[in-house]
Amino acid sequence: MSTENVSSRPGLLWSILTNKCPHCREGKLFSNPNAYDLKTTMRMPEHCPVCGQPFELQTGFYYGTGYVSYFVSIFIIILSFVAWYFTIGFSLHDNRLYWWLGVMSVMLIALQPLLQRLCRSIWIACFVKYDPNLQPSIPNP
Numbered sequence: 001m002s003t004e005n006v007s008s009r010p011g012l013l014w015s016i017l018t019n020k021c022p023h024c025r026e027g028k029l030f031s032n033p034n035a036y037d038l039k040t041t042m043r044m045p046e047h048c049p050v051c052g053q054p055f056e057l058q059t060g061f062y063y064g065t066g067y068v069s070y071f072v073s074i075f076i077i078i079l080s081f082v083a084w085y086f087t088i089g090f091s092l093h094d095n096r097l098y099w100w101l102g103v104m105s106v107m108l109i110a111l112q113p114l115l116q117r118l119c120r121s122i123w124i125a126c127f128v129k130y131d132p133n134l135q136p137s138i139p140n141p
Contacts, residue, residue, distance in 0.1 A: 022125040024051035035113040
């Protein structure tokens with residue numbers, strides 16, 4: 001494989017954010033690109049369509065994404081709290097704290113399908129090693 005092709009592959013962070021296979025960083029992790037199609041939002045192929053990497057490494061592999069989801073949600077809450085504090089502020093004499101809680105609740109519920117996919121992408125990237133010299137191949141059915 002030429003050096004141009006290896007250097008043109010996306011980095012780890014970009015492949016996580018775009019839900020790509022962590023092994024080749026090209027294949028799609030999810031069958032449906034629309035995260036808000038709630039019937040198929042978490043449907044994944046068994047293997048990467050580009051490199052053939054299995055996506056379910058063992059039975060119940062993705063149960064660990066609950067921990068990742070928790071920390072990502074806490075990060076978003078802390079970030080929004082700091083942003084709200086410096087832009088709008090909090091006061092004991094009005095309802096700004098309750099408005100922040102309401103906005104955060106609605107925002108986290110609205111972002112849940114995207115966060116589920118992101119957390120699955122982070123989780124599998126922790127366990128699958130990237131191979132820069134990988135030759136793309138279609139797996140045999």
